[in-house]
Amino acid sequence: MRTILVVDDERYVARVLSVALERAGYAVESANNGEEAVYKLVDLEPDAVLTDIMMPRMNGRELVAVVRNHFPQRQVPIVVMTSSLELEHRDWVKNYSNLHFIEKPVSPRRIIHILDEYFSGIETEKPGHESLQTV
Amino acid sequence: MKSIFSNADTLKNQNLGLAMIAASLLVILFITAYLFNYQRNMQLSQIRSQGVGLVRLLGSMPMGQLAPVDGRQGPLQLIRQTHAHPNFAYAVLVDTRGNPLLQVAKPGIIVPVAALPQEPSAWLGERVLNSQDGATLMEFHGPVIEQGDLAAYLRVGYVRPAYGPAPAQLPFFATLALAVFLLTPMFYFLVRREIKPLTQVNRHMQAMLESGQIGEPELHPSGELKDFMQRFSHFIDAAQQRIQSLEAHQTDVDMSRKVISYQKSRIESALQSLPDAVIVMDESGITTYANAKLHSLLGIDLEQVVGARPDQWCSDAGVLAYLTSCHNNSARTYRADAVEFAPDGAPEKRVSVSAYPLFSPRQTSLVLGTLFVFRDVSDESAAKRARSEFVAHVAHELKTPLNVLHMYSETLQDDAGATRELTIEAANVIHDEVGRLSSLISNLLSMTKIEMGTMSLERKRVKLHELVRDVFDNITRSADGMDLRFDLQIPPEISAVSLDKDLIRIAFNNLLTNAIKYNRPGGRVIVSAEENDEEILVKVRDTGLGIEAGDQARIFDKFYRSENEQVRERTGHGLGLSLAREIVHLHYGELEVSSQAGQGSEFTVRFRKDMGVLKQAI
Numbered sequence: 001m002r003t004i005l006v007v008d009d010e011r012y013v014a015r016v017l018s019v020a021l022e023r024a025g026y027a028v029e030s031a032n033n034g035e036e037a038v039y040k041l042v043d044l045e046p047d048a049v050l051t052d053i054m055m056p057r058m059n060g061r062e063l064v065a066v067v068r069n070h071f072p073q074r075q076v077p078i079v080v081m082t083s084s085l086e087l088e089h090r091d092w093v094k095n096y097s098n099l100h101f102i103e104k105p106v107s108p109r110r111i112i113h114i115l116d117e118y119f120s121g122i123e124t125e126k127p128g129h130e131s132l133q134t135v
Numbered sequence: 136m137k138s139i140f141s142n143a144d145t146l147k148n149q150n151l152g153l154a155m156i157a158a159s160l161l162v163i164l165f166i167t168a169y170l171f172n173y174q175r176n177m178q179l180s181q182i183r184s185q186g187v188g189l190v191r192l193l194g195s196m197p198m199g200q201l202a203p204v205d206g207r208q209g210p211l212q213l214i215r216q217t218h219a220h221p222n223f224a225y226a227v228l229v230d231t232r233g234n235p236l237l238q239v240a241k242p243g244i245i246v247p248v249a250a251l252p253q254e255p256s257a258w259l260g261e262r263v264l265n266s267q268d269g270a271t272l273m274e275f276h277g278p279v280i281e282q283g284d285l286a287a288y289l290r291v292g293y294v295r296p297a298y299g300p301a302p303a304q305l306p307f308f309a310t311l312a313l314a315v316f317l318l319t320p321m322f323y324f325l326v327r328r329e330i331k332p333l334t335q336v337n338r339h340m341q342a343m344l345e346s347g348q349i350g351e352p353e354l355h356p357s358g359e360l361k362d363f364m365q366r367f368s369h370f371i372d373a374a375q376q377r378i379q380s381l382e383a384h385q386t387d388v389d390m391s392r393k394v395i396s397y398q399k400s401r402i403e404s405a406l407q408s409l410p411d412a413v414i415v416m417d418e419s420g421i422t423t424y425a426n427a428k429l430h431s432l433l434g435i436d437l438e439q440v441v442g443a444r445p446d447q448w449c450s451d452a453g454v455l456a457y458l459t460s461c462h463n464n465s466a467r468t469y470r471a472d473a474v475e476f477a478p479d480g481a482p483e484k485r486v487s488v489s490a491y492p493l494f495s496p497r498q499t500s501l502v503l504g505t506l507f508v509f510r511d512v513s514d515e516s517a518a519k520r521a522r523s524e525f526v527a528h529v530a531h532e533l534k535t536p537l538n539v540l541h542m543y544s545e546t547l548q549d550d551a552g553a554t555r556e557l558t559i560e561a562a563n564v565i566h567d568e569v570g571r572l573s574s575l576i577s578n579l580l581s582m583t584k585i586e587m588g589t590m591s592l593e594r595k596r597v598k599l600h601e602l603v604r605d606v607f608d609n610i611t612r613s614a615d616g617m618d619l620r621f622d623l624q625i626p627p628e629i630s631a632v633s634l635d636k637d638l639i640r641i642a643f644n645n646l647l648t649n650a651i652k653y654n655r656p657g658g659r660v661i662v663s664a665e666e667n668d669e670e671i672l673v674k675v676r677d678t679g680l681g682i683e684a685g686d687q688a689r690i691f692d693k694f695y696r697s698e699n700e701q702v703r704e705r706t707g708h709g710l711g712l713s714l715a716r717e718i719v720h721l722h723y724g725e726l727e728v729s730s731q732a733g734q735g736s737e738f739t740v741r742f743r744k745d746m747g748v749l750k751q752a753i
Contacts, residue, residue, distance in 0.1 A: 009703060010535055010538070010539065010706075011704070011706070012539040012542075012543070012564050012568070013535075013538060013539055013542065015560075015564075016539065016542040016543050016546055016561075016564075017542065019546060019557060020542070020545075020546055020549075023549075032700075032703075032704075054531065056698050056700070056703050057698070057700075083530070083531060083534045104534055104537075104538045105534070105537050105538040105540075105541035105542070106538060106541070106542060107541070107542075107545055108542055108545055108546060109545060109549075
């Protein structure tokens with residue numbers, strides 16, 4: 001079973017995403033903010049990370065940087081949830097591979113679809129689905 | 136008769152008088168000299184012709200006649216007796232050896248001895264001799280020829296006419312002298328009299344020049360001068376009139392100048408007191424005017440700017456481009472927008488510069504220059520920034536509950552079937568979030584209204600005791616399931632206050648909500664009120680998380696939420712306290728906090744009695 005790490009400071013958001021992902025057959029770990037997520041990453045090896053941007057202590061952007069810098073070989077796929085106000089910050093996203101932006105309000109259905117597609121692409125080695133960005 | 140000589144002229148006139156006398160004397164001298172000369176010449180020629188004639192005549196007479204032996208009077212005696220010429224001196228007949236044969240002479244005259252010329256060609260001649268007594272004599276000598284031989288000589292002498300007046304002529308000369316002597320000064324005086332008006336005019340004009348004023352000279356001329364004086368008078372009149380009109384005109388001009396100068400100063404002072412800085416550039420791009428605000432707004436010295444081109448004092452490239460682009464275009468291509476920049480040395484300020492073409496008053500299509508207005512828009516800029524930040528915050532705050540609602544509702548929609556627990560959970564969460572959303576929205580609305588000033592307090596006489604109890608009851612009802620103890624300590628005799636009931640309710644609501652939210656299980660919430668001479672206080676105390684010292688100053692800021700994890704665990708949007716404070720301030724009250732992290736917080740609302748909070752009992 002694949003594990004997804006859900007990072008969001010809104011309790012309810014983390015909760016509903018966890019429920020939805022679990023129902024879709026994933027195992028879910030959650031963290032309240034970026035810092036907590038990093039600690040969890042050290043112990044855990046999630047197959048994907050789903051994170052918010054605006055969080056205390058360490059926001060989503062910083063988290064992405066840390067994940068890529070500290071675990072370069074893992075190239076964990078990251079889905080970043082953002083409100084459209086942060087469109088102007090999207091240019092930093094281009095610096096990273098295997099990153100996907102999804103706009104709030106977030107649809108759990110869509111997230112599950114993205115993840116499913118990605119993982120099935122890897123398994124079957126379908127061309128064009130190696131990167132999360134193309135999904 | 137008034138003397139026509141003034142003191143200043145006297146010396147001059149004395150000299151002139153002397154000169155006149157000298158001149159007339161000279162004239163007399165000249166005339167008399169000429170007359171004397173003329174006379175003498177006349178006499179000389181007379182004598183000469185007579186003498187020579189006589190000599191010739193007598194020389195042709197025979198000797199016997201000339202020198203009668205019988206005692207008869209010869210021609211010589213006759214000549215002496217009858218010869219009328221006054222200068223006749225002597226007539227002598229001499230023989231060839233020079234001895235006198237016969238001699239007649241005027242009494243007193245001594246015939247001078249002189250040899251006679253031997254040469255026949257010189258026999259007839261004239262010579263000048265000096266007598267012993269010093270008189271000069273003219274002698275005419277000639278031969279007496281008898282039968283072809285020289286018989287004797289004749290010598291006829293005359294006194295040479297002297298140069299000078301004959302006594303008989305003296306009266307004549309005296310009269311002449313007198314006439315001339317008198318005539319010249321008379322002539323002079325006559326002329327002077329004629330030109331006396333001119334002298335007066337001259338003196339008058341001199342006085343005019345010295346004093347600078349114009350006046351009529353008092354003169355009574357006659358003849359030629361009269362015309363001249365009349366015309367001169369007219370001229371003076373005309374000149375006076377002209378001067379008067381010029382002076383009047385000059386006064387007008389001075390007046391106008393003063394008025395214009397005053398108006399100009401007024402306009403200038405208006406320009407100087409404008410809150411904005413203005414510069415005027417002419418069509419060649421040189422600054423012709425700048426007001427004093429330029430220095431205080433942009434920190435640029437006026438001397439640097441006036442008379443210079445913008446590139447000499449403007450350091451900002453964008454502004455420089457704006458300034459240069461506007462001045463060398465016709466009105467049509469003026470940039471309608473303004474340029475914003477931060478002035479040198481004041482990076483926190485924002486200044487906006489806009490251009491206005493200055494049209495010629497005569498030709499409205501002709502642009503004479505540009506007016507640039509520099510306005511401090513730092514406040515506007517800051518307000519704009521604050522507004523967009525506020526909007527961003529609000530949007531974010533709204534998005535969060537919406538996100539949750541969306542996700543939960545989607546989960547419920549799934550066919551895979553929501554479990555009963557999930558359904559209940561979803562329902563609760565949706566309910567809570569909707570509640571949160573509505574409270575946020577209503578808080579925002581209140582906040583905006585208060586800030587816009589469109590909210591007017593509807594003060595009513597309110598029994599504080601009842602109001603607080605009402606709020607308290609509502610809140611505690613909804614917090615039923617929580618593990619908290621609530622206390623209300625309001626003395627019922629507390630004075631009634633004049634408040635806007637709805638707003639104060641919101642404020643207390645927010646305080647109480649916080650007291651509950653940031654509490655811990657088993658904690659307490661105490662609401663109390665007290666009154667003293669000056670104030671009425673309402674306190675809300677909790678035994679919850681407390682507020683860290685660093686946060687205490689900022690908790691009243693809009694959207695501020697502490698970074699503290701425990702705080703963040705609780706959902707909130709950071710508006711409750713700021714709204715509560717705004718409401719209390721509207722009532723001229725104060726909202727204060729006293730707290731210790733980990734222990735709890737106490738919020739105190741103070742209403743000063745003298746600020747109209749107490750309404751006089753009806």
